[in-house]
Amino acid sequence: MAVAGCGTHQAVIIDRAGGTVSGANVLTEVEWNRLLDDTSAARVVINPDGNCCERLGRVRSWRHKLVIYRDGEFVWEGPILQVEWSLGKVEIWAGDILAWLDRRVPHNSITFGDSDLTTIGQWLIEDGFAPDDPGHTVQVVAAAKVRGARRYLKDVGQTGDHLRDLAETGLDYTAVGSTILLLPETHTAVVGRLTDADMPDGLVVAEDGTxxxxxxxxxxxxxxxxxxxxxxxxxxxxxxxxxxxxxxxxxxxxxxxxxxxxxxSSLPVPVFIDTQQVTLSPDAAVDVPKLVPGWCLDITSATTCRTITQRLKITGVKVREDGGTESTPGSESVQVQVAATGAEAG
Structure with missing residues (x-):
């Protein structure tokens, strides 16, 4: 049975042409997340060993990408955005594939008539990557069932901003590796169940009146x-x-x-459960690689004055593992942020 909080990570750095630049034999810190309707990030700290130092010295931003595995299963990848080399340590920050769309503009002018928002979102992505594709796939999970017209002008605005604007009006998207998923805000497929026992440090049930x-x-x-x-x-x-x-x-x-x-999505008052500061129990029966924003968790909690028994949409996932010290063993933490789905909010 898959559980949270017991994983071990591996990482590798890949050239845009496909070759391996360097492995990461001694990882002392790993952190990666997934976000709904935005670009996620990852960070690793590597202690170079052997000739690994020379290879890590050749790492370059945007030319190379960081790929992360958890227990041998792929969980995250994206272009390297920043590198710091110091004595006995190399620290790398990266963004997911959506980071490229924040460095692209529309390459054609287009006017959409009455179209599903997933059709428009797919065009924005394909147009953004058309002149220089880092290797991507678009998967339309289901139609947004929100229709409308949109107009985009060549060289006007960043593609990533256009995609975020579209997500404000009825579309959800997220990146898993090189695949960009497009789905409706009302998507309610379930990937797990959590109770108070799975969140031993407690949680915060919040009503977002703003x-x-x-x-x-x-x-x-x-x-x-x-x-x-x-x-x-x-x-x-x-x-x-x-x-x-x-x-x-x-x-x-x-x-x-x-x-x-x-x-x-704003009436009645949106209710969400804030677990950003709460680590899931290592025994929580969730499969971490399947915690994808846009999918849902069934959550039951009675530890606060606001009892919750609700299907809530994953809006963010954060996983961190550290190697510990000579006296303290390393550990993995898994945090999940959830909110009302478009269907629940309605």
Missing amino acids: SLATRWVVAGDDDGDVLGTAGGLDAYYGLLERYLEQTSIPDDASATAAARSKLR
Whole structure:
């Protein structure tokens, strides 16, 4: 049975042409995460041994990528963004494959008519990588079932920002290795179950009132020529209005669809469980490589005054292993951040 908190990591550095630059025979620290709708990061600290020092001295940002395995199973990869060499230690920071899209712009102008957001998101990714592909795959898990029109202009804006804007209005995405997953905000497939016993240090159940809105206004520009609204006065909460501007939205119907999507995820008050500072029990029956943002965990907790029995969406995963010291053994920690799904919020 797979459990959290008992894994051992390995790492290797790969050239963009595919060859191995260096292994990491002595890892003293490993940290990697996965994020929903954003670029994740990883960090390793290597103690060079033998001729490994010479090979590690040839590591270069963006030319090489970091690949991480947990118990021999692949869990993370992406371009190296920063390297520090010091006496007896090499420290490397990397971002996942989405980091490249923050260094790309649209290479073609395009106007989408009434299209599912996954179709638009896939175009942004494929166009971003078209001139220089580091090796990627796009997997559409399911249609977003949020439709609208969008317009993008050649050389205007960063592709990564366009993708994040799209995720604000009904699409989820995440990276697992070189694969970028596109899925609906209402995706509710379950990859595990957690109870209070799996979180022995306790947790925080939070109600995020700052995210509440009973009415959304979405504009395609600041002149009011393209405008959509959803919601209004709520019998319980009263009137709380939010405004969002996205210049890629070209018509009122698409702005209205975006407003409806925003309303679905912000009414009623979003509730989430904050486990960022809580390490899962080593006996927690979850398969760490399968903890992918966008998928769900069934969580039951009665340790706080706000009892929770709910299917919640994974929004972040953080795994860390350290090698310890001569007197203290190393250990792995696994932390998971979850929030209401689009379906639950609605």
